[in-house]
Amino acid sequence: GAVVSQHPSWVICKSGTSVKIECRSLDFQATTMFWYRQFPKQSLMLMATSNEGSKATYEQGVEKDKFLINHASLTLSTLTVTSAHPEDSSFYICSARDGRLGGNTIYFGEGSWLTVV
Amino acid sequence: AQKVTQAQTEISVVEKEDVTLDCVYETRDTTYYLFWYKQPPSGELVFLIRRNSFDEQNEISGRYSWNFQKSTSSFNFTITASQVVDSAVYFCALSEAGNFNKFYFGSGTKLNVKP
Numbered sequence: 457g458a459v460v461s462q463h464p465s466w467v468i469c470k471s472g473t474s475v476k477i478e479c480r481s482l483d484f485q486a487t488t489m490f491w492y493r494q495f496p497k498q499s500l501m502l503m504a505t506s507n508e509g510s511k512a513t514y515e516q517g518v519e520k521d522k523f524l525i526n527h528a529s530l531t532l533s534t535l536t537v538t539s540a541h542p543e544d545s546s547f548y549i550c551s552a553r554d555g556r557l558g559g560n561t562i563y564f565g566e567g568s569w570l571t572v573v
Numbered sequence: 574a575q576k577v578t579q580a581q582t583e584i585s586v587v588e589k590e591d592v593t594l595d596c597v598y599e600t601r602d603t604t605y606y607l608f609w610y611k612q613p614p615s616g617e618l619v620f621l622i623r624r625n626s627f628d629e630q631n632e633i634s635g636r637y638s639w640n641f642q643k644s645t646s647s648f649n650f651t652i653t654a655s656q657v658v659d660s661a662v663y664f665c666a667l668s669e670a671g672n673f674n675k676f677y678f679g680s681g682t683k684l685n686v687k688p
Binding site (some may be wrong): 488490492498499500501502505547549551553562564565566567569 | 610616618620677678
């Protein structure tokens with residue numbers, strides 16, 4: 457079963473509203489999670505690194521005030537798209553590292569489809 | 574510069590044909606990982622393989638095989654006797670020693686397997 461879960465899987469929101477997407481590590485604690493965005497028929501691009509207890513690190517060109525990231529616990533990171541616009545419609549997917557037992561396995565969530573109308 | 578290049582945007586084959594998906598990467602690190610993921614229409618990423626830069630042995634897993642060649646910076650993926658269920662977008666990805674958790678994805682190759 458999934459070890460990283462995202463919610464919601466699908467969301468439709470009105471232009472101008474905000475929408476929150478959750479990313480949870482189910483069986484392990486993740487001090488760091490990652491958020492990617494995938495536009496239709498394009499590749500996945502890293503948006504930001506979510507750090508538990510501290511500010512997220514954003515990739516160049518990603519507006520931190522528009523894409524708010526909160527990593528308040530060791531198993532949950534949230535991405536809030538503020539004042540969403542149709543051009544924000546995309547597939548958002550998170551990943552987390554399971555570092556237990558000295559391992560270094562990255563797990564991806566199932567992804568969240570956002571449609572802004 | 575793009576770190577991972579998948580030159581084939583889309584490939585169509587007939588069931589039972591073999592198909593190879595190309596991946597070329599670029600990195601200055603001597604330690605890195607390479608990955609292949611499958612993305613069906615539902616969107617989730619299905620992990621297929623991870624290879625570290627020190628292991629150039631080719632790998633076979635059922636109908637899947639991977640050819641890693643550091644000399645040409647390539648990590649190609651072959652599906653033997655393709656099936657309709659193999660239809661998906663396949664992504665090659667790279668992570669580097671500076672931050673193994675950060676993935677650089679190729680643009681993906683859409684594979685259509687027709688019955």
